[in-house]
Amino acid sequence: MSSPVGGDGRCYLLAGGDLVCIDTATGKEKWNLEVEGDFWASPVLAKDRVYAISRKGLLYVVSTAGRKLDEVQLDGSVEATPALVEGRIYIRTGNRLLCLGRP
Numbered sequence: 516m517s518s519p520v521g522g523d524g525r526c527y528l529l530a531g532g533d534l535v536c537i538d539t540a541t542g543k544e545k546w547n548l549e550v551e552g553d554f555w556a557s558p559v560l561a562k563d564r565v566y567a568i569s570r571k572g573l574l575y576v577v578s579t580a581g582r583k584l585d586e587v588q589l590d591g592s593v594e595a596t597p598a599l600v601e602g603r604i605y606i607r608t609g610n611r612l613l614c615l616g617r618p
Contacts (some may be wrong), residue, residue, distance in 0.1 A: 517557040527565050529554045533569055546581030557596040573582045
């Protein structure tokens, strides 16, 4: 259900339990990282990080080099793609709107 996100000559997509990075010039896979869950929200890209959130609210923060930086369980389900605004990430869960980032 999610759509890929692209930037800097790379495309990031969720496919069958994996977050995959594709080189857009060659079409070749650069890296593949196993992620747990069913994803409806599309991944988002901010600077050198990819954020992917499962329907059960498990947030993955992954470097654009393919290294898992963090994994956070949010309180609530997530089906909508997060929004990035001025260094903050806005996430709509089943019952609230979360804002993550520096105050």
